[in-house]
Amino acid sequence: MTQPPSPPPVEKQEPDAPLGAVGDFLRVMRFYARLPMPRLGMDPAPFAMPDFARAVWAVPIAGAMIGTCGAAAGLLAYLLGVSAFIAATLTIATLVAVTGAFHEDGLADSCDGLWGGATREHRLEIMKDSRVGTYGAAALMLALALRIFALAELFRLVGPMALPLVIGIGALSRPLALIPVLVLPPAAGTGLAASVPMPGARGLMVALAIGLVMLLPAAYAIDLVPGLFATLLALVPILWIAIRLARDKIGGHTGDILGACQQVSEIVLLIGLSTAANWHGPV
Numbered sequence: 001m002t003q004p005p006s007p008p009p010v011e012k013q014e015p016d017a018p019l020g021a022v023g024d025f026l027r028v029m030r031f032y033a034r035l036p037m038p039r040l041g042m043d044p045a046p047f048a049m050p051d052f053a054r055a056v057w058a059v060p061i062a063g064a065m066i067g068t069c070g071a072a073a074g075l076l077a078y079l080l081g082v083s084a085f086i087a088a089t090l091t092i093a094t095l096v097a098v099t100g101a102f103h104e105d106g107l108a109d110s111c112d113g114l115w116g117g118a119t120r121e122h123r124l125e126i127m128k129d130s131r132v133g134t135y136g137a138a139a140l141m142l143a144l145a146l147r148i149f150a151l152a153e154l155f156r157l158v159g160p161m162a163l164p165l166v167i168g169i170g171a172l173s174r175p176l177a178l179i180p181v182l183v184l185p186p187a188a189g190t191g192l193a194a195s196v197p198m199p200g201a202r203g204l205m206v207a208l209a210i211g212l213v214m215l216l217p218a219a220y221a222i223d224l225v226p227g228l229f230a231t232l233l234a235l236v237p238i239l240w241i242a243i244r245l246a247r248d249k250i251g252g253h254t255g256d257i258l259g260a261c262q263q264v265s266e267i268v269l270l271i272g273l274s275t276a277a278n279w280h281g282p283v
Contacts, residue, residue: 003084024055025062032062032174034100035069051198056178056199060121060171067170070095071163074155078163084155091166096144103177103266106259107143108136113256114249123249124188127256143263150270158222165224165230168215169269175207176235177262180243180253187252219273227276235268 026037027050052059074091082090097102098115113127115135126133132140154162181198199207219228242264 004070006048015075021058024050027051028055028062029065030056032059032102033066033098035065035098051197052178052199053197053203055230056203056207057210058180059174059207060067060214063174063211064167064171064214066095066098067167069098070170071166072164073161074151074166077154078160085148087155088152091151091163092147093143095166095170097269103138103262104143106256108132108262109256110254111139112136115244118232120187120250122255127250127254141268146267147270150267150274153274154270154277155183157274157280161218161222164218164221165215165273168211168218169266169273171206171214172211173262173269175204176213176239176265178204178207179239179263180246180257183243184247184253185251186239187246187250187254199218222277223280224273224276227273227279230276231269231272235265238264238268 029035029037029046031050031206050058070091073094074087077087077090109127109129112126112129112133113123116133117123118125151162151166153163158165178199182201182204215228216225219225239261242261243253243258246253250257
């Protein structure tokens with residue numbers, strides 16, 4: 001008996017293929033921010049996790065848009081004549097609100113887990129717990145204080161030119177936070193870090209270049225380019241320490257570790273640029 005002809009092979013379609021770069025960008029924005037994003041009718045899963053292996057180029061652009069929200073709040077405060085400290089506080093508060101404290105939560109969970117557990121399994125269990133412990137609370141308070149004080153110093157030294165720096169730092173700090181995925185495996189078999197495709201070296205280098213290009217003009221305008229590159233050099237060993245801690249204590253990276261790296265990168269950039277501006281003198 002003759003066999004019936006087999007049906008032609010069906011090509012697998014990517015669910016967001018009709019959207020291409022637009023769909024990738026919208027998903028990255030929804031991932032990083034709590035801003036309302038348009039839902040295009042052709043996207044069958046608008047709230048799906050972004051594919052960072054393909055859409056990492058959108059990460060610094062999303063960071064710049066988040067930074068723009070903070071800068072807008074800071075500019076309004078500055079124009080109203082409030083003090084540099086209050087303007088800086090409102091800027092950072094807006095960044096926290098726009099992201100839903102996304103990265104701050106990662107920092108708190110990372111500190112609670114890395115220093116609150118005795119074994120790898122216990123540390124990972126603590127990091128999954130939504131409650132904030134002593135290490136996490138202390139890290140949050142110190143991180144917010146450092147960000148506010150460093151930005152207030154930038155306001156004092158360079159005036160409203162601090163705000164383009166906020167936008168550029170938002171753009172660069174987010175791809176910097178993804179560096180651990182190049183050298184560490186996911187720490188657990190489940191969770192964000194294990195389930196989401198992560199970028200390779202080439203894609204991440206592109207994202208870092210985009211973020212740097214977004215920060216360089218503001219640094220150049222106030223003669224802080226040497227200070228920016230000195231700050232980036234100082235950031236290398238700091239991120240290396242964070243990577244070593246994650247490797248030694250939990251065996252890899254998690255979403256919380258990446259969030260903590262974003263916070264560390266932002267803090268170092270703010271402190272480094274404010275220090276460079278202090279050396280340079282007021283504009």
